Amino acid sequence: MRQQVHFVTLSTADLDAARRFYRDGLGWEPLADVPGEILFFQVGPGVVLGLFDSVKFGRDLSGSDAAASGPALSQTPVSGVTLAHNVEGPEEVAWTVEAMVQAGGRVLRAPEHGEFGGVHHAFVEDPNGVIWEVAHNPGWHVDQTGNVVLG
Known part of the structure; x- marks a missing residue:
């Protein structure tokens, strides 16, 4: 695969x-x-x-053939998963979080310097419980070929 x-x-x-x-x-x-x-x-x-x-x-x-295979699979909310949106700088973290709040999102963690790797980030939950990390990570970028480069 x-x-x-x-x-x-x-x-x-x-x-x-x-x-x-x-x-x-x-x-x-x-x-x-x-x-x-x-x-x-x-x-x-x-x-x-x-x-x-x-x-x-x-x-x-x-x-x-759900009737033959037993009960429907559980409809639990998303858990233990974040989707990340990386931006160019700390100011863009704040701006993006504000846009998400205006769109109906809920701030779980306000923009701040993170504990790991020099990241500046925030966490916002969408109306269905999907958690987004909005981050500026100076050690992360996408090169011209579309590959992620760490460090």
Whole structure:
């Protein structure tokens, strides 16, 4: 298997709240928007973030023969996962956090210098519980070929 990810799909209890947050609040342009089902946003070259209605997400995981295979899979909120958005400097961390709050997000940790690696970051929760880290990390960048360089 090649070392790559093309889709990150998250079960989303309130798809309309996700649409208001990402599309209307943050100005993200959907790659596809199927009301009542799923939103897709291209978030990088060849990488898509999918926000999938949680009931339909559960049905998709359980398969078409769900009755024969037992109860539907659990619809628990996202836990132990963050999505990261890296920016050019501490000022942009603050600006991005404010934009996320105005879009309906909730600050979990205000912008501050982090404990590890010289990072300046904050954590914001979207309306469905997805936790975003907004960070400026001086030891991280993407080179001209699209590869991440650490250090």
